[in-house]
Amino acid sequence: MAEYKWPAMAERSWIGKRVSRLDGPQKSGGRAKYGSDMNPAQLLHGAILTSPYAHAKINSIDTSAAKASPGVTAVITIEDAGKEIQWEGTIIAAVAAETEAQARDAARKIKVDWQVLPHLVQDDDLGKAGSRAKPAGEKIQGDPDAAKTGAAFRMSGEYGIPVLTHCCLEPHGQVIQWKGDEIVSWSSTQSVSNYAGDLGGQIEVPATAIKVHQDHIGGGFGSKFQSDQWGAFCAQLSKQSGGRPVKFFLDRNVELMIAGNRPSHYAKITLGADNAGKITLWESDSWSSGGFAGGNIPPIPYVFTKIANQRLSHNAVSTNNGPQRAWRAPNHPQASYLTCAAIDDLAAKMGKDPLEVFLANFDLTARGDAYTRQLKKAAKLIDWAGNWKGRGKNRQGHIAHGLGIGVATWGGAGHDSRATARIHPDGTVELECGTQDLGTGTRTIMTQVAAETLGLPMDAIRLKIGENAYPPSGASGGSTTAGGVSSSTRIATTDVLNLLFEQLSSSLDNTPAANLEARNGRIQVKGNPAKGMSWREACRKLASPIEALGHNNPRNPRGLNTGGAAGVQVAKVSVDTETGVVTLDKIVAVQDCGLILNPKTAESQVYGAMIMSVCGALYEERIVDELTGRMLNADMEFYKLAGAPDIGEMVVEMEIDPENDARGVIGLGEPPVISGIAAIGNAVANAIGVRVPMVPLTPRRVLDAMNGNGRIS
Amino acid sequence: MSSPKEQDKHKGSKGEVSRRGFLEVTSAGGAAAATVVLDQPAGAQSRTQAGARIAGPGPVAITLNVNGKMLKVSVEPRETLLDTLRGPLDHTGAKRVCDRGTCGACTVMMDGKSVYSCTVLAIDAQGSKIETVEGLTADLKNDALVNAFVEHDAQQCGYCTPGFMVAAKMLLKETPKPTYAEVKAGLSGNLCRCGTYVGLRNAVLGAAQGGRA
Known part of the structure; x- marks a missing residue:
């Protein structure tokens, strides 16, 4: 059984060090590409019509003028006649067109006949909520009445903290192409590994047919776990437009109204x-x-x-x-x-x-x-x-x-996370994981852990994240990512290193794998640094790439998180x-x-x-x-x-x-x-x-x- | 929260009418000008009897000087410089966040002055020297301010960061040795949601002290 525990504090080369984030130059120089930056060939643009009312019933919708509007390739009705909508900003219909301006023009031409209904939008006065307030039960512990009577000091006060919006700077949305049987999504998501299943469930497409890419996300804060209705209608717009990709991201006002x-x-x-x-x-x-x-x-x-x-x-x-x-x-x-x-x-x-x-x-x-x-x-x-x-x-x-x-x-605590570490005969190292870097530094800590475990410099690690083709890793929410991906990385790199040790044993006087260590770019016998070889020399002894899958199981985090x-x-x-x-x-x-x-x-x-x-x-x-x-x-x-x-x-x-x-x-x-x-x-x-x-x-x-x-x- | 420089951003650098300026003009009784524009046949560029240049409302061919390159592009006259840069010109460093001149994520330089590119019409940017974050940090590895942003971790999600980079370049161009108060004021035209202001302030101060930015 391999030993995965973290190295002692004094013996760490990368873990615990003040390493600058690896994607910092790309972000600072505007080179980092977000979903909203993707401009694939033949790109179409989406636009939506939303409800101007907080509570209303749709009597009828007429999209004929929108369909005839210049540049329009598809129009989708999302809420139908008879539907009662319950908040301002509810998306009623969506349009795809050659340019964003044409899509907006067309969306404005959709005619909705509304029956406006009474609403309640303010929540600060419980007395005004009436039947909209639902008691959620009472909980009693100890003897509050006696404690109240017997208290030497008593204080009564009222306190309120209002609704905040997430206000992610990159709005919710995606670029999606649904061509033939395959869907490709450049999304803004906190859950690269789960996005395909969620989207597929909405539009009845197997998750295996959906490829998800995301190098960077412009803020989520808990609001971007799902593929959302805009993921679904954007895909439908693409399909109905002959498989051309469609870009749709919420406008700022709608972002603040409905996106969390x-x-x-x-x-x-x-x-x-x-x-x-x-x-x-x-x-x-x-x-x-x-x-x-x-x-x-x-x-x-x-x-x-x-x-x-x-x-x-x-x-x-x-x-x-x-x-x-x-x-x-x-x-x-x-x-x-x-x-x-x-x-x-x-x-x-x-x-x-x-x-x-x-x-x-x-x-x-x-x-x-x-x-x-x-x-x-x-x-x-x-x-x-x-x-x-x-x-x-x-x-x-x-x-x-x-x-x-x-x-x-x-x-x-760390979430369920898998990562694959692979060592090639030329000495290069790949680490693959279906996670995402929200700007917390996920790329950086994973690379630190891999370099630490393999005794290599950080630039020797080729980290690949942000695609659902990589081993699944949990959504980034609840502070679960650092523990999850650091542990799966530690386990994967430890296991693949042991595979390497086993193959080297015969070259090093049959030293058991347990007595070998990887340090400073060398594989060497513990306690005898002179007896060993360089990393590249060691890897050259591999006939083909070796790899190991590391899994952080939250029920058994092995002391790593x-x-x-x-x-x-x-x-x-x-x-x-x-x-x-x-x-x-x-x-x-x-x-x-x-x-x-x-x-x-x-x-x-x-x-x-x-x-x-x-x-x-x-x-x-x-x-x-x-x-x-x-x-x-x-x-x-x-x-x-x-x-x-x-x-x-x-x-x-x-x-x-x-x-x-x-x-x-x-x-x-x-x-x-x-x-x-x-x-x-x-x-x-x-x-x-x-x-x-x-x-x-x-x-x-x-x-x-x-x-x-x-x-x- | 606003600095004097921020006010400059609301105008096109050459005194041409930006989108916000246009709204101010029309609300002050200039609606007739807008009507003339809309009355022109699609695709046309012509002049009124008074000599005002008329474009649109259909797409018009324009040439923009972006990072020293003359780029030809077809835009509708209502299209902002930001959308033209991000879309047909594929310069996506400038971000569309508020799309109305508040947050600074779309900041670029026009003729050496920082502007919110969401408040400038693309057709009004003709003849101006436009520098985007990509151009201003062309030598990415050796850019002192980029290195300071990285060293002081002045970014998290990074969506606002390119706008801050341009604002910081502008600040240090005008005030090479800023005080702490000047740094805060110089960055006040931009907003961040992740909360990177501590790193940003330290990065700009650090780069200025290094004297290389």
Whole structure:
């Protein structure tokens, strides 16, 4: 049985090193090709007609003018007469034409007779939801009534966090060619290996007839797991256009309306604590909406799951908005905000420093030691002791300063992944895997692992990913990719190296394979480097290429990967009390993440996640108009993202040490995106002296809260 | 969030009317000009009595100077420079993200000034020197700014990165030794969703300190 465990920290050549991402030059120079960049010969362009109404019935559709429009090659009706549509942006029909402009012209000529129906698009006021709110049950633990009566301190507050859209910069879409019996797709997908089966299921074509290519993807964040209806109708348009390829990507406005969003969460929360500051009671009435299908129950109380006495009730609100999709750490940022804001408010009620209250209650979490260690580190990095003053007590003129805390937990164990490693007699090495690089650095870490295992430089490894012809590997979601592909790569390269060792044994005095090692471009006898040969010389002894398939089975990850990341973030803000403008001065992340394959790209993940948190805390939200049922900011002027000047100083402290390293690889996509909103929200409350209940913390909401009008709806 | 330079991007570099400028003109009472354009027979290029150049509405043959090469292409007058570059000219470094002059992913240089190519009509770019990210980083391996982007990991998914590259080239051309505040301002006309601003800021500062960008 081969030994797959990671080499000891001190003995690593590539793993754990700050290696620059391999596709960096291609991306920086605009050479990297995305699905939306593909321009195959004879390309046609797609365009769509969407519903302008949030809720309406189609009386009739007339596509005759569109079919007769110049340049049109195919018109498909997606929703038929009689259909009741439930959100703005629903795709009604699609057109293919010689040019994009001609396709748009034709789509505009499609006539739809609508019967407009009443809608509900806003979800912040449960009282207005009526029958659209569906109770999702009540959960009781311990004796909440007694805890409420007996609590030395009690705090009640309400908190809200709105719907965000994924706003991937590369919109959803693809170029597809359906010619004869074969389909070729250049898609924008988080799941190269599963795309063909998903698309094939929609259009009744065997997965084996569908080839998927994707070198790069311009953002997914959980919204690009499926082939989607646009994959299906784009394929149909191609088929109906004589097998010419068709390019269709969503326009920005439709992208923001229908291509995924993070559900809202609202909660009225009561906390109780004893004289020592120990939390004894959690009560919450929560509601959420992720569109027409309703909303998820948030995982609250978040992290502090062991609060003895709890009563929770939840309502899922169905609204006439585009449907939710997984959004980087689904439901966790919302739950972290709701929970950490309530604990921060409890500390204020007790007149205590929230740092002390969080520390005093970490035994109510699954990993109290980790959170205690991390919060102490974060507090030091932001000089909590020197900077913290009570709520509303740190003012210089009209500028108020504050500090706040947020906590996070995530799994992140590796997914099911297969990779093939192949050594050729000329010494070249191929590594094939049906995974995808979302920009997290997947290419880079796989190459590091392969080079490490084979004792070669990184440029000796020819890595091939992004095609479904390669061994299947899981979708990139839930921080599962790093663990999955690093483990399958480690197993494949270890096994193929053992095959090489076995073939070399006779050339090296019959040294058993177990006593050989690959180091510094040589195959040599362990403990006797002089006895060996160069890699190329060794490979020349092969009669034909050798290969091995590595499989990371999540049920038996062989110690190579695991789940369970903990993180703490602490924010420092300044608030202009005259304008209500919040400035993030500094944010610190302390994150454990097992064995860090590449600190440089790992830190980038954390920086990026913190910046996303700044967006969510201060700027971005979907705004829908109850009167018209329409999204008012389906664009990038008013769907606000932070820019380069808006993000303040960022400090990332990755916990790299033997204890964490021994846990194996843990994915890092989700953990750092969870707690930043809570930290910033709490820092603003600390600065201005009152809670701003609803995020993002826009100037108006800040001023309203300071004037005693803070509310969630 | 906007820098003075960002304002320049809304105009064609030679004072010609960009798409946004066109909208401003028409909303100020210039609708008659648009009507004249639409009244012309398809495929025609002609002049009004007053001498204004008329193109379209059908495709017209134009020549664009892209990265030093004269490229012939047939476009409808309503087509943006961005779509012409990405489609028929297959220069896909510039990306279409917001398609309305907000995000900067489509940034190119026209006559040495950065512009949002989604706000410039292709026909208005005739006679201008257009430089795309591919041209501005022609020597990819030895480009100091590319190397700084890589060294400081100024990209994740990479879809916004080419736009930032052009913006950074513009910044360092005008301000070779920028302060930290100038770097932030110089990058403020572009947006990133993955959150690469830390790497971007460090990359531009690093390249400037190296004095080679």
